[in-house]
Amino acid sequence: WRIDLTxxxxxxxIEEKLNAIDAFKAAHPNQQPDCPKKERAYKN
Incomplete structure (x- = not known):
């Protein structure tokens, strides 16, 4: 979205606090098995 939220x-x-929670990080769309390969946070 590239919106300046400063x-x-x-x-x-809120984003900073949520990103410190492992379950929240694991739920991110780029962590999901059906995420397009070019957007994945991991290599499969």
Whole structure:
């Protein structure tokens, strides 16, 4: 989306806290088996 969220620190703070949670990171779309290969966070 490439939207500058620097004016919205409450959003970036929430994102930072959520990204520290393993279950949240594992649920990211680029971690899913049906994610297109070019977008995957892992190589399969």
């Amino acid at each position: 004016k919205y620190s409450f959003i970036t703070n």
